[in-house]
Amino acid sequence: MTTRILLIEDDQELNELLCEFLALENFHVDQAFDGEQGLNMALNGQYDVLVLDIMMPKMNGLDLLKQFRTAHKTPVLMLTARSDEVDRIVGFEMGADDYLPKPCNPREISARIRAILRRVEMDRSVMEASGSRQIITREDVELNHNTRIVSKQGEALDLTSTEFNLLASLLAKAGQVLSKEELTEKALGRKLALYDRSVDMHMSNLRRKLGPFLSNEPRIKTIRGVGYQYVIND
Amino acid sequence: MSSTIRWPSIFRSLYWKIFFFFWLTLIAAIFSVATLSEIIVQERDQDQYQKVVKLGIKAADIFETKGSAELTEWLYYIHLEFDVTGFMLDAQRRPISLAHLPKNWLEFTLPLTQHRLSERNLKGFQPYSISSSSNRIYTFVALRENSGPYPTWLKHLPILQIVTALLIVALLTAFVTWHITGPLRKLKQATDAFARGHLNTRLHNVAFRKNDEIGEVGLAFNHMAERISLLVSNQQRLFRDISHELRTPLARQQIALELLARKLPDTEHQSLNRIEREIERMNALIDQVLTLLRLEQSDQSPTTETYDLSELLLNLTQDAQFETQSKHQVHLEQPEKNQLTGQPELVSRAVENILRNAIRYTPDDGRVFLRVTADAKSVVIQIEDEGEGVPEDSLKHLFEPFYRVEACRNQQSGGYGVGMAIAEQAIRAQSGSIQASNRATSGLRVIITLPKTPTQH
Numbered sequence: 001m002t003t004r005i006l007l008i009e010d011d012q013e014l015n016e017l018l019c020e021f022l023a024l025e026n027f028h029v030d031q032a033f034d035g036e037q038g039l040n041m042a043l044n045g046q047y048d049v050l051v052l053d054i055m056m057p058k059m060n061g062l063d064l065l066k067q068f069r070t071a072h073k074t075p076v077l078m079l080t081a082r083s084d085e086v087d088r089i090v091g092f093e094m095g096a097d098d099y100l101p102k103p104c105n106p107r108e109i110s111a112r113i114r115a116i117l118r119r120v121e122m123d124r125s126v127m128e129a130s131g132s133r134q135i136i137t138r139e140d141v142e143l144n145h146n147t148r149i150v151s152k153q154g155e156a157l158d159l160t161s162t163e164f165n166l167l168a169s170l171l172a173k174a175g176q177v178l179s180k181e182e183l184t185e186k187a188l189g190r191k192l193a194l195y196d197r198s199v200d201m202h203m204s205n206l207r208r209k210l211g212p213f214l215s216n217e218p219r220i221k222t223i224r225g226v227g228y229q230y231v232i233n234d
Numbered sequence: 235m236s237s238t239i240r241w242p243s244i245f246r247s248l249y250w251k252i253f254f255f256f257w258l259t260l261i262a263a264i265f266s267v268a269t270l271s272e273i274i275v276q277e278r279d280q281d282q283y284q285k286v287v288k289l290g291i292k293a294a295d296i297f298e299t300k301g302s303a304e305l306t307e308w309l310y311y312i313h314l315e316f317d318v319t320g321f322m323l324d325a326q327r328r329p330i331s332l333a334h335l336p337k338n339w340l341e342f343t344l345p346l347t348q349h350r351l352s353e354r355n356l357k358g359f360q361p362y363s364i365s366s367s368s369n370r371i372y373t374f375v376a377l378r379e380n381s382g383p384y385p386t387w388l389k390h391l392p393i394l395q396i397v398t399a400l401l402i403v404a405l406l407t408a409f410v411t412w413h414i415t416g417p418l419r420k421l422k423q424a425t426d427a428f429a430r431g432h433l434n435t436r437l438h439n440v441a442f443r444k445n446d447e448i449g450e451v452g453l454a455f456n457h458m459a460e461r462i463s464l465l466v467s468n469q470q471r472l473f474r475d476i477s478h479e480l481r482t483p484l485a486r487q488q489i490a491l492e493l494l495a496r497k498l499p500d501t502e503h504q505s506l507n508r509i510e511r512e513i514e515r516m517n518a519l520i521d522q523v524l525t526l527l528r529l530e531q532s533d534q535s536p537t538t539e540t541y542d543l544s545e546l547l548l549n550l551t552q553d554a555q556f557e558t559q560s561k562h563q564v565h566l567e568q569p570e571k572n573q574l575t576g577q578p579e580l581v582s583r584a585v586e587n588i589l590r591n592a593i594r595y596t597p598d599d600g601r602v603f604l605r606v607t608a609d610a611k612s613v614v615i616q617i618e619d620e621g622e623g624v625p626e627d628s629l630k631h632l633f634e635p636f637y638r639v640e641a642c643r644n645q646q647s648g649g650y651g652v653g654m655a656i657a658e659q660a661i662r663a664q665s666g667s668i669q670a671s672n673r674a675t676s677g678l679r680v681i682i683t684l685p686k687t688p689t690q691h
Contacts, residue, residue: 011482017489024496103485103517105510106492224545 002028003117006047008038008064009079010056018051018106025110035059042068048120049113050076053102054091062094069095073148073161075116077109092201095160098188099198112190119189123148123165136171139233141210141219143171152210162187163206166199170220170230179227203228248447252410259406263399270398274391287362289318290374293331294366297322302330309333320359320376327373334377417448421455431530431662433463467531474527477520484520488513522652525583526635529659538688543572543606543613546582551604554589564589568606574613575687580660584668587653588617588680595621595678608686615682623672632670633658664688 005027009015012033019029030045032038035056042050042064050068054061065076078096091099097119098112136143140153148164150157159167165187169178183199184192192199203220212218213233221229289312297305305322310333312318321334329335336359364372420437427435436459437452491513495506551564574581585604592602600620607614624632624639631637635655661668666684673679 011485014482014486014489017486017493021489021493024493103481103488105514106489222545224542224548 002026003048003113004028004030004046005049005051005113006030006032006038006042006045007051008032008035008042008056008061009051009053010034011053018109021106022110022113027110027113035061035064039064039067042074043071047074049116050074051079051109051113052076052096053079062090065091065094065096069160075120075161077112077116079104089201092160092162092198093205097160097162098190115188115190117189119165119187122186122189123161136168138171138174138230139213141171143168157209159206159209160202162202163209166202166206167210167230170228174230175232177223177226177229181227183227248414251413251446255406255410259403262406263402266402267395267399270395271391283362285316286318286320286374286376287364289316290320290322290362290364290372290376291366293320293322293374294364294370294372297330297372298366298368298370302332305331306333318376320374323361323373323375325371330372414448417452421448421452424455424459428459428462433459433466435459470527470531473523477524477527480516480520484513484516519651522656523635526652526656526659529580529656529663538576539578540573540575541578543574543578543581544568544570546578547585547604547606547615550582550586550589554586554593564593564602564604566604568604569608572606572608572613573686574684576664576684580663581684584657584660584682585615585617587657588682591653592617592619592621592678592680595619597621600677611686613684613686615684616679617682618673618677618679620675620677623676623678624670626672629670629672633668 003026005022007015007018007022007029009018009031010033015031015033019031022029030041030047032041036058038052038056039059052061052065056064061078065078068074068076075097076095078091078099079102080091080099097116100109100112134145136145141150142152143150143164145168148161150159150164150167166183169183169186180196180199181192183203184190184196187202188198207218207220210219213231215233217231217233219231219233221231223229293305293308293312296308309320309322309331312320313334319334321329321336322331324330359375359377362374362376364374366372424435424437436456488510491506491509495503498506547566547568551566555564589602589604596602596619602620603616603618605616605618607616628637628639632639633654635652637654658668661682661684664684665688666682668683669681671679671681
């Protein structure tokens, strides 16, 4: 079964070129040329991955993502203008799974798409695997692999799929320190790149949503130069 | 000073203001000193008058009680003792004493006119109307001189005059100096701020002084500032638009190249890789230019956060070392924890750019040092390499975009490009400072000073 991708990019020529390239990479690509068309196609079609440009006429990528996320969990790879940190942070908050600065090497795009697909596959296999790990409970936090829902004190938290994966990895090894490399591979499904702060950004979103312990101690500690640790609170 | 007063146009010019001011000061000083002298002389006359009248009453009393001979005696006495020379006339204006009768005494037998009584400043014999204890009227005619003794407090009259003159000159001069230098100081502050890069600096409240020379300078400054910031922002916009426009074809080119690579045999891939590298390079350069432009323009107050500089620098050092795959070690010395408030991305970008340069210009057996010291208010980050350093006259240009050091530096290394300029802008955006100097041994030293909490400008 071929992977279906929806490419939402307003630059006609770039869209055509990317489409041709991704087809060579054995993806099935549908094209949308503005935000509204993109959102309609995304809501009505069955896609495995959305590749989404931010700067677009009619409806920009961030608004599209916001509306799309209210109903769907389909992974989204966001294309941001290079060096625009703000777009990236906002994008992650809206629930983008990964981002790529534009312009970029097209091989990088296909690599990221594959990484996302690998991770989704991994999630599925974890879910179908051992029943004992389906629900992890630690103090007041409960993480359910079946429903992919995290609740704190009985209240469901609104986590993106990357944030869920990060928390799952941390909770599975609570008290241990997980390196950024490991977390990147587990949560984003790819290798850690240079100056890659994706994990840090997802982590700061996760921290904010999760909040500290009742004692006001942070739940997730940054271990400088190494990685992150979910603290066991005795 | 007030805007409600409409001065005649001639007085609005600074030239005439200063001109008239000096005249005013001079006239005020002369007038006040003259007035002071006048008051003092009158005071003395008053004293003299009182004294003479008192002696006249006494003389009248002596005549009534002891007779003419005693009176003559008394008049001689007061001449010696009080330096008052006079003679007495009775109510019918006949002389009643023999002492000091002048040749023209008959004049004083005429009725006293109001005119004569009021003329206090007259010299020579003057009549004083006296009424004795028994209310009989006499005329005491006393010799009047203008050089009587001064009251004791008047001994310092010259000093008093000088002090008064100085005080008036000092006050008026202080006023006019303030009037001129106040706006000049404001102009200097504005110019300094403008030079530091606050291109939206303007002089306010120049309107009400628009008719004098200082007001004109202020307006000229505002016009200049307006023009320069317009030119700068136009240039920046042009730069930004070009950069953005270059990106689109580059992005398409990159994909087209990849498609081409799939169609060509492997033997051609070396050239394709070369093209790809050049595209990457152009992309990187465009990024840097855009970053620099954004930093230069960012006038809006940034969102700050508290972060640990030590953690940031540790990650940065590891990344930089990993990227360059360098044999040379980066020696990092810093406090265990170092909390700062500001924009960590900017600090990270600045240090990263400088660190990369330092690594690039250090030979393989050389070392790179990154030292951090902190006190209560600020943090000093010092980055040193063991490269060849930079010629002294190039140091001050190091932070200019695309500046290339002429001598010694390896041409292939591509110069400093925009990296150092970005570093400077990033540090300046957080009210910090950045300086470059050569080490005593060989190598470049860059010192970044950052306030722990940046001041909002």
